[in-house]
Every structure is written in structure tokens, then in C-alpha cells.
Amino acid sequence: MKSPISRRAVPALAKAAAVFAGLAALIAAPAPAWAAKVFVTNERDHTMTVLDSESLKTLQTVKTGRRPRGLTASPDGKLIYVCASDDNRVEVYDANDYKLLRTLPSGPDPELFVLHPSGNPLYIANEDDALVTIVDTETGKVVGEIPVGVEPEGMGISPDGKTLVNTSETTSMAHFIDTTTKQIVENVLVDSRPRVAQFTPDAKFTWVSAEVGGTVSVIDNASHEVVKKITFQIPGVNDEAIQPVGIRITKDGNTAFVALGPANRVAIVDTHTYEIKKYLLVGQRVWQMAFSPDESVLYTTNGNSNDISVIDVASQKVTKSVTVGRGPWGVVAVP
């Protein structure tokens, strides 16, 4: 069975030289040239698992700082950034040989961060200080601090990098920040314990999940009004178990995936009608998610079943679950 990516890539090559392409595909089969790498932080093991996206086998388990949580990759996919929460620093790894290249200052207890679309700077949420710390990824220097609400966590950035949205868990707000002036433009009240902020690809809306509130607020970025509050009901699941955290939206802007924590489900939402099309059963306490580079697959981290689930985006089905370390938290995939 070929993966969607190789199916797409083979016809492209076939235009140039059909026979050669066929041969190349055969030769490449054991280690496909298009395979991606999936990085998963294991909060309770203090490690990071690196998986091959085709075989889903562990390539390496990397020792990290203590309690690794948030995870992201540089735009070129060459660097992996890890929040080592209990070591109060951000670690930068080489995506090729998994070596620790350097550490960046982060302020205390970094949990989540977001990279500017250009790859610099890095915006880090400091839970204990009610601050967003801005770090230059080249010089490793703190270049700014923005006071926000209490217990900042979720971080989203607009595709043009001009607007940063941070959520604060205690204040239950999404803070819209102008990255040029480093000032808050507006604070938008959402439901209790907001965890994640995600821009739509057209930059018109920001989706914010509220873990205790059990909702996702859709905020109009121009008016800063909440235009829709999405709620979730799953037959056979208590309402208290429905705790939305991770949000991912496809590049075409049509489909959103929302991870529902201890409900062990991922909701698939039509971004135009806000209708929930499906609830996929994944693993226990699903929090964070990441697309594969070609967006054919979505990976979810399941913190209590110590595995990741692999969702086929086109068919909207869970195709596999793969055991990683204990307490998988963040996930990112690079080509």
C-alpha cells in the first residue's frame, strides 16, 4: 500500500521519465525519500521520541531537559525547539542528528511557544510570571517581555507574523498583541481555562479552546468579537470529560481538528458551518496535534495511553496508534 504522498509524487516524476520513476520508487521503497520525521516530547520520561513517518518505527529516543512539553520546528524543518519546563529553558536540536545545538533563555516554567513565521523570534508563554518572553533565536537574547493575564499558555501567530495571540488560563482571555509595538491591542474574554490559540489560514479568525469551559471560541480578528462558540456532545461521554485543548486547521481552511482531552476524541469541524462532522476515538487524554508536512496525516499525542494516534486526513479515520514514551505531550513533523 502506497502512502498518499508517494502516490502524489510518483505521477509528477512520471511526466519526466515514467520508467525511471518506477525504478526510483522501487529502489526507494525501504527508506522512502519522502518520508518525514515525527518528533514527540514525553513529559514523564524527559525524552523526545523520533519516529519515521512511513514505518512509524522509533528512529531514536533523545534525552532532553526535564519535563519537555511544547515543541516546534523552524520553517525549514532543520531545527527542533523544545520547552524543557522544569529546567526553565528552551532547547534547540538538530532535526537530522538529534544533537542538542544550544539552549535559549525562556523565563520560568515555559510550557508553550510559537515561532515567528520567518523563524525568528520565538514567543514563549511563562506560566509563573504572567509574561510573554520574546527571544531572538539567532543571538539567544531576550529581546522583550510583554505582561499578559495570569497563567499564560496558548500561543498563536498570524500567517504574516504581525499579530500574536496569547491565552491566559486564569484570566480566561485571549490577548491580541501587535508584534511590532509589542503592545496588547485587545483582550477578549473567552470561556474558562483557555489552552490553545490557532489562526485560520486566511488570518480572518482565531480559534481558542477552553479546557474547563468545554468550548472553542471563534474570534473575528478585525472586530475582536467572539462570532461563534462551538460546543461538543458525544453520546456515552460525560460532559466533564470533554475538555478541548489542541486545534489544527487544514491549509485550505475548510476543516478543523479539535482534541478533546479525557474524552479521548478528536472532533472534526467544518470551519464554514461550524458543524461537527465526526468524533474520532484516539488515545487517552489527547491534547496536542500536528500535521505531516504534506498534510495527509494528523498526529495526536495521548498523554495517558502513552501513544500517538495517526489520523488519515482525507478519509478522516484513525489508521494506527504507536507507543512512544510516558506522557507524550507535544508533536511536530518535518520533511
Next chain:
Amino acid sequence: MKPLARLSAAALLTFAVGGANAQETAPTAGDTSPPAETAQPGPKTPLPPRDAPRAPETGRRAVAKDPDWPCMQPKVSTLSYGQMWSGPPLDDAIKTWRTDSAIEDLVERLVARRTTMDEAKSLLDAFARGAGDQKAQKLTLIFAGVFEELNDQRSRIIAGIERYARKQRALSDRIKDESVRIAATQKDMASQMSPEGQKDQQALDWDTRIYDERTQSLTYVCESPVILEQRAFDLGREIQSRLD
């Protein structure tokens, strides 16, 4: 004494958050009070005071209501089957699975702690092969049984943990009262060295030691509901994978 002290501090804090939320930390969407403005236009909705207390963790509200829950893990008294089952509704299956003795036997073996997951997989394989065209229906009954049994076991353990916490609290009160009494009555060397004084001190030392040891094992006790939930989830996943 520390964990309980922490627990009550956390509980108090959560109560405090509830009160504070209403007064300080919840500016409504229509809140028009002007922000501390300079020449630059600031946000329409101001930030609340920075010393606002911390947000309740998920499940902490339940903790605040229930001082007998000593675990870090949020207290979830019963599981819901939808957390581990995406098949048809189980309402009927939960009522009827016990009517088939073969199913009852298999459920008993699957939920037993001594049965490893590999053994469980082979048991399910054999059962699925033998079930013929009733496979889907029978596997659904198996899951209903596994879910009900593990959920029951888990609820009993949770009740046990609460009893444990109540005993610990009573013991902690006794230690406190005794140490206050000893401090008040044994003010000089002579009373401390007297046979009664020595006896009292020894009893207090024992109580403190028992309390500390029980507190240490709480970490493991609190893991039990989690382990049972994982077991139910794993078995559910194995059963569903044999449905197609």
C-alpha cells in the same frame, strides 16, 4: 502533614478563585470602563489585576467540594463508555451481557490483573474466531462486561481512597491535639522524663510515623484508578480492532 496541608490550601484557594472571579477577574464583553490610557490607544478591555488568584485546574472544582479526595488526579467517580468505545450504544448490552455464561467467563479473565495484555489478545482472537456471524454482537457484549466490571472495581477503589483520606485526617487531628497537649503539660525536664511523659511522647512519635508512611503510599494508591482506566481503554481498543 504536608500533603493534607497543601490540599486544604489548594481547596481554600479554589474557593477564593470562585469568589474572586465574580468580582475582579471577569470583565464582561460589555465592560466599558476605560483602560489606564496614555496618548496611545490601549485595549478596550483592560487586563484584570495581576495578583488575581490562579485558575482552578481541570477537575479541581470537584476537589474543592470534596475535601476527602487526597489525590492529585482529578476525581472522576465513574467512567463513561464513550471515552473508550465508538461502536453502537451499549445501554442494552450492559443489561444483558451476564445472560451468556461464556461471555461472563471471558470477561472475568480479561479484567483479572494477572491476565497480561498479550494473553488477553489471544483470548479475544480465539473468541472472535469461534463467534462466527455473531462476532460483532458478541464482542459488543464482551466490551459491555469489561467496562462494567472495571468501572465497578474502580468506583470501589475510589471509595476506599476516600476512607483512607478521612482516616488520615482524623490521625492528623489527633497528632495536632496531642502535641498541643504535651507542649502544655510538659513544660519542665521532670515532667518530660516522667514515665507518663515518655509514654505520651512515644505514642505521638508512632502516630506521626504511621501518618508519614501512609502519606507516602498515597502516590501509589492514587494511581490505581488510572491503571484500571488504562486497562479498560486498552481492552476496548483490542475488542474494537476485532469488530471490522
